[in-house]
Amino acid sequence: xxxLEDKIREEGILLKGNVLKVDSFLNHQMDVELLDxxxxxxxxxxxxxxxxxxxxxxxxxxxxxxMCAKYFGYPKVVFAKKGNSSNLTGDIYCCKEKSYTRNxxxxxxxxxxxxxxxxxxxxxxxxxxxxxxxxxxxDICRQANATVEGCGxxxxxxxxKGLKRIQDMGIEVFSLANIxxxxxxxxxx
Amino acid sequence: xxxLEDKIREEGILLKGNVLKVDSFLNHQMDVELLDxxxxxxxxxxxxxxxxxxxxxxxxxxxxxxMCAKYFGYPKVVFAKKGNSSNLTGDIYCCKEKSYTRNxxxxxxxxxxxxxxxxxxxxxxxxxxxxxxxxxxxDICRQANATVEGCGxxxxxxxxKGLKRIQDMGIEVFSLANIxxxxxxxxxx
Numbered sequence: 396x397x398x399l400e401d402k403i404r405e406e407g408i409l410l411k412g413n414v415l416k417v418d419s420f421l422n423h424q425m426d427v428e429l430l431d432x433x434x435x436x437x438x439x440x441x442x443x444x445x446x447x448x449x450x451x452x453x454x455x456x457x458x459x460x461x462m463c464a465k466y467f468g469y470p471k472v473v474f475a476k477k478g479n480s481s482n483l484t485g486d487i488y489c490c491k492e493k494s495y496t497r498n499x500x501x502x503x504x505x506x507x508x509x510x511x512x513x514x515x516x517x518x519x520x521x522x523x524x525x526x527x528x529x530x531x532x533x534d535i536c537r538q539a540n541a542t543v544e545g546c547g548x549x550x551x552x553x554x555x556k557g558l559k560r561i562q563d564m565g566i567e568v569f570s571l572a573n574i575x576x577x578x579x580x581x582x583x584x
Numbered sequence: 585x586x587x588l589e590d591k592i593r594e595e596g597i598l599l600k601g602n603v604l605k606v607d608s609f610l611n612h613q614m615d616v617e618l619l620d621x622x623x624x625x626x627x628x629x630x631x632x633x634x635x636x637x638x639x640x641x642x643x644x645x646x647x648x649x650x651m652c653a654k655y656f657g658y659p660k661v662v663f664a665k666k667g668n669s670s671n672l673t674g675d676i677y678c679c680k681e682k683s684y685t686r687n688x689x690x691x692x693x694x695x696x697x698x699x700x701x702x703x704x705x706x707x708x709x710x711x712x713x714x715x716x717x718x719x720x721x722x723d724i725c726r727q728a729n730a731t732v733e734g735c736g737x738x739x740x741x742x743x744x745k746g747l748k749r750i751q752d753m754g755i756e757v758f759s760l761a762n763i764x765x766x767x768x769x770x771x772x773x
Binding site: 427430458506509 | 653697
């Protein structure tokens with residue numbers, strides 16, 4: 396997606412430890428007009444799949460997932476929660492995730508009430524690097540016996556292990572921007 | 585907003601400790617079509633204000649704020665972060681908040697790059713009870729010398745101290761559902 400690649404080139408900041416900071420438009424301040432275009436792209440790609448639910452993870456995936464839902468005719472959006480919330484009572488699906496940027500381990504949790512065997516799920520997230528978060532979301536779908544129809548990712552670092560890891564499960568990953576190298580500058584696939 | 589009151593009556597669950605659980609449509613699973621209607625209502629109410637930024641707090645405010653932004657012509661949406669993220673570097677505005685439902689204290693943080701003196705801010709959040717989160721967001725706007733044009737809240741428990749606390753600061757609060765009493769059943773104002 397050219398619009399997104401241009402935005403990453405203009406506003407993305409490379410930090411130490413192979414971190415790409417895109418907080419001016421994606422995960423702290425949000426450019427909702429761009430999110431809307433992203434939602435449309437995900438719809439164009441996945442529109443022939445039978446999708447009745449969008450699953451994402453707090454917090455950065457929520458804005459994109461919501462904009463995406465509009466194009467798919469408003470399927471329910473579920474966002475997985477990190478950690479333990481006293482407000483998440485009852486039966487939950489749970490999977491551990493190790494955050495790449497924060498270097499801590501979370502519980503990723505989804506209430507069993509909101510993910511069922513009959514669900515055909517599109518998973519949406521902002522980044523795919525080592526694939527920890529995505530792996531947790533897929534694991535949770537499998538616990539629920541739901542069908543994962545595909546993953547829509549805003550930015551994939553395709554030189555890290557996550558992309559291959561998810562594709563090796565037989566799951567389709569569609570990324571709006573694919574980074575193949577990121578040293579002094581960002582190179583897209 | 586009748587549509588919302590009906591939804592709360594139908595799907596809201598009263599838990600011990602005066603907690604209203606609305607996770608089937610607002611803060612775990614999201615009914616994006618309803619969120620879209622909420623966004624329109626906030627726009628109808630605040631459309632004559634000069635708003636160039638929407639501020640909310642992760643995670644439950646994000647979906648509503650994003651849907652709201654569409655109606656206001658896509659102002660930037662900023663979501664405040666809770667806790668400490670290694671990805672939030674540089675100068676930040678910070679305020680402590682004590683969560684009502686989780687009974688823990690957070691740092692509420694916004695990067696100084698995304699909130700400026702010239703900003704006219706609409707604050708959006710899902711719940712107003714004791715007003716801790718809203719107070720933190722207002723405090724952060726004041727640190728930035730930004731103008732708070734008003735607060736748009738999905739559900740206000742008007743019998744708790746938050747509403748008066750915010751109004752006493754001279755700030756307008758517009759709520760889509762006002763609960764005046766919540767014992768065996770929910771009574772709206």
